[in-house]
Amino acid sequence: MRTTPRPSRSPEGKNLVASARSHSLTQQHAAPLWVFSALWSGRPVTLHRDHETTRTPAQELQEKGREMENGVGKGDVPDDANEHCPGTQSEEAGKADACAGCPNQQICATAPKGPDPDVVAIVERLATVKHKLLVLSGKGGVGKSTFSAQLSFALAEMDHQVGLLDIDICGPSIPKMLGLEGQDIHQSNLGWSPVYVESNLGVMSIGFMLPDPDDAVIWRGPRKNGLIKQFLKDVDWGEIDYLVVDAPPGTSDEHISIVQYLQATGIDGAIIVTTPQQVSLIDVRKEINFCKKVGVPVLGVVENMSGLRQPLSDLRFVKSDGAGETDATEWALNYIKEKAPELLSVMACSEVFDSSKGGAEKMCHEMGVPFLGKVPMDPQLCKASEEGRSCFADQKCSASAPALQNIVKKLIKTE
């Protein structure tokens, strides 16, 4: 059977075929079969979406906007379904009159329906988890994993039982940040055992499952969802007070799935991490709207990398002239000690990311979500993350640890 359309006789027919192909956003290559049969028979064709042959890109997106909830709402209505589709999960799926000619008809009529039994298993498994927190961000590289790791350390130090689940499948950072590289996952008859940093802090990540840490995980959405489901179903967390879930940036498969799977068991809320830059705040606003749309409470926003602060003596100095650059650190420090010794007792602050437009605090005020606090950019915190240490364990992270401690206290209070 040909999959490419036969040339249509009428010019209108030609247009419809062309637009049917361009508007088809499913994995199918050609327009639905019923379009062609209708054209040949001379019947007027009503595309299930709209009747215009040309739409502006913005209009196309608005159309899709109607289905944005499809991933999380009730009754999946696929893109290429007929009008009046009863929904793929309905009793009549594939059998209703409206289904005649729909490309999904056979699948709907034969596929199993009803609630996903895996979700039932997840609810059972997570019944022993008191609080579930998601750590999200629209933007990448703002410090979600660093924050998740330090939050877990902080909660564990307060003598809570803590679990940390890393659902970033393509770029799992958690094993590194907790000093657990090279560890394996063991199984018991109760399920998969998390990898324990301390007796009350267990961790799970795909990072533990890669034979070679440099192996790329080149998976499309459905496969990632499958693993996330397995993490929720099969990992034996035991009885824990807090399950912290570290998500990748964005609002795609992982995020839709984690909300879908956890919704039955209840999500306490999401903590959103950002930096002060406008480019981050744009994405974070989207993330806040995602949470509102899917009904996850936003416990608050953390502004990370909120300025760099270090003693003047920690800086390097370079002098540039026509020939290039020379390191002038030693000269500069001696010069300061000699001529301006009082400078050695001050802290030098740089605003690495421009927050002149108000930063995250102003955005929280505008969007009606709590602002949890600012964490300065602290090279010592970066080092602690690289080495898998808690920033609260010693006094080195003097710039960032107090700020983080405050934020954790605020979170516990709201719980």
Place this chain on the structure above:
Amino acid sequence: MENGGGGKGKGDVPDDANEYCPGTQSETAGKADACAGCPNQQICSTAPKGPDPDVVAIVERLATVKHKLLVLSGKGGVGKSTFSAQLSFALAEMDHQVGLLDIDICGPSIPKMLGLEGQDIHQSNLGWLPVYVESNLGVMSIGFMLRNPDDAVIWRGPRKNGLIKQFLKDVDWGGIDYLGVDAPPGTSDEHISIVQYLQATGINGTIIVTTPQQVSLIDVRKEINFCKKVGVPVLGVVENMSGLRQPLSDLRFVKPGEAGETDVTEWALNYIKEKAPELLSVMACSEVFDSSKGGAEKMCHEMGVPFLGKLCKAAEEGRSCFADQRCSASAPALQSIVKKLIKTK
């Protein structure tokens, strides 16, 4: 794990397929003996097979594009979009015809970075028109299609792939010298798709951006292996945020005290002017991200890919780094990286 790469190699073999699955693209898919009882049997026997006609359309459309460059990173927030934007500005200033395609569907940063927020996409009979920053620099992003910039784009993989396909098929770039493609972080749907769709028309190579941190380098190694696996040449790695550099006069100063902190910036600057004026001619450098383990340069050496150079914090907010005198720290480094890239073309 290669299965997710679907389309490369011969025949997709789904996870739950029977043993001896002939592959979903095979002639006997769904009909072979081995297919009996396989959950995908019905889909395989009824779904259309053969090469994707959209890929043919993409090849035609991109025939007028001389060079296609991907900007990738395993890690988020390292400066891919910033680098893509500045690279496009640089190439445009060298009088090339440039296109910049943003395939980050969930978090499109390019409109902001080029100062094009609020712009719309117009259509002509030739297709969708890119939004032009300058007469020789056109941009396409989902950011231009959102009614409200705060709207979250909550799409699963297949839908994102569909839009990326549409960007490649329907956008009328015209005859351009360079098409830069800014990807989101990771090695998932968008990356698999862009490689699949562009492979027929030829990808010149990819530039990988990272920061010096080990946590970034772990993800970047994965990205380099992704490129090797899918056969995309790695033109080089750029180490961004390689230290923060600014004149002393740009710093703020605070004095920690018992009552809290006091801002002493004015006092400090006057003190310096009076007692140690030579300090005003030096640049203060901070290493924000620890690169004591060798950073990106060492990683490139280990993985056998070219190292293009280091960048300090680059400009944002719609300005070309070269047009602005404030980016005195990063513009020369960026310029030399761009020159290296052009040479390898």
